[in-house]
Amino acid sequence: MTDQHPPSEGRGASSPEPPLARAAEIVLEAREVSKRYLLDQVVVEALRDVNLEVWKGEMLAIMGPSGSGKSTLMHIVGLLDHPTSGTVTINGQDVSHMEPNALAAVRNKEIGFVFQSFNLLSRTTALTNVELPLVYAGVSGSDRVGRARAALEAVGLGERLEHMPNQLSGGQQQRVAIARALVTDPSIVLADEPTGNLDSKSGVEVMRILQELNAQGITIVLVTHDARVARHAERVVHIADGRIVLNERVECRIMAGADGDGVVAELEADAASLSVNSTAGPR
């Protein structure tokens, strides 16, 4: 396929229309992205001709069961992995054929990651972990420390700057990871199952922070298998067997930690998980 500029009306299930009341600016775009790899000599098609746009300022969830290709898609649009074919564009710049060091610079400047397993440097303080992207951005001295401190304060960890990851709870570690994702002021934050390793209370806290950041104008892409987590977003892209199968606007969005339906839903879910726990046996 030689056509690098497919028609702008888009294809498949991806939605070209911008969210309401926002400038129609595309931050991130995937075109005809496919990913194949060999697993035990069997070709696995993780992604097939996926098209995706992420609009500036929106909060998008990519949802699908495990093995659907949602994480692969996130890794490809996050430039951690490269597609077998297709193009990825970030802020109008085609990054598909960039060499590794140029990609590192784009990741550093434009993308913040939040992983399910936190991926903090062990035996390294929260502050130093958050400083890391700034180090590679060439920010030095008091400016760097100040920005890292501000990012940690923004996620409510201003009192825990010198704590090591193993001295922090899971929720706190994930907030450090969010601070690290934010500190370079990226165009987009990619969160892969950010609540996957957390108890429900910490999960609510992390979702609340992500929604708060989104309200401040930060573009967030959430990858999850959990429909309830996905409903914290404004828009959900459903993916199955490496294809995008549905693209829908969330009707009844859950606002984490706020009054109203969201809390009720969360309480119900919490109660459900509690009853599961209580029937699991005596502790």
Add this chain to the structure above:
Amino acid sequence: MNLVESFRIALRALSANKVRSALTMLGVIIGVAAVILLVSIGTGVQSQITGQIAGLGSNLLYVLPGQLEGGGGPGGGGVTKRFTLDDVSYLQSRLGADNVVIPELAGPVDLRSYNKTMNAQVTATDENASQSSLGTIQTGHWYSRGEVVGASRVAVIGSGVRDTLFPGQDPTGATVEINNQPFTIIGVLEKRGGGFGGNQDNTVSIPITTAQQLLGTKDISVMLVRVANAGQVDAVKAQAEIALRPRFSDQFTVFTQAQTLTFLSTILGTLTAMLAGLASISLLVGGIGIMNIMLVCVSERTREIGIRKAVGARTYDILSQFVIEAVVLSVLGGAIGILVGAGGALALRSVVSTKVTWWAVALAFLFSAAVGVFFGVYPAWRASRLDPIEALRYE
């Protein structure tokens, strides 16, 4: 990102993993210290012994029975005919009065004084030996020509014998039993020290005639020729060979001091090489230790590399961090190893002579540093070429 920042990151990573850093450094330290210490012992002993031989003067000839050079053929090494005192006076008469021929007869003996006993080496010789190979008299005097001719029961003892049998006393005039025969002590030699276990001071010297009686023999072990003019050593050697040929055909050997030194240097060089071989084993073990630590940490470090790349580290940033880490560990460990090795060599001076050699230091340091850097950097180099997601997933 500049070099200062790379340094800061590397040092931070090192201090965040103190146990790993310490173990890696320990490998380098042990390797470097062991090589420096063992090689310094080898070269120290070598230079001490050759120094002693050379200190005897370059004008000594050694005349040994049997043919030592040129193979010896079947039954070689067996001495067919030994020298006697008659050969000494014969050789003396042929070489002229300026060149002094000294007989020597050596063997192990038991010493006893009252209830104290010890083993020692007896070196029997004559009145001319006083200033030659046995050292200088500290107290008393050497035996005289009269005492040699009369086979007197007199003995000059080494300081080691005095310290063992007569601690804190002046033994001159006292009696010591050599193989159960009473001898009067007439002199004590100065302490010479060195050697392994101070053996050089556990000696006793008696007139050669007395020794022949005591051991029941007419033979002597070896003849020394002190050549008057050092420039004529080779000429006198040829003269001695001509003189002895009618009596012994080719069953004798004349060594010059230079030949003895060469011979000894070969033996001692082998000793040093052996010690160096032992040291290189510890270097290897240290290297394997370094390798082990580095490889055990690969999975953790590969994930670390994944994290760093995910937040924007370039290949250069990763590599410079790991190179600096490895170099800092190796250089620091190497420096400590040099201090430990050289310090140990100095501390051992009272027991055995040591000499720190620059090539051992350089070899040990470079090898350990190379192992440290290679195994610190190679896995990192591989990981730095992975896609970030593969590094993050690495198990």
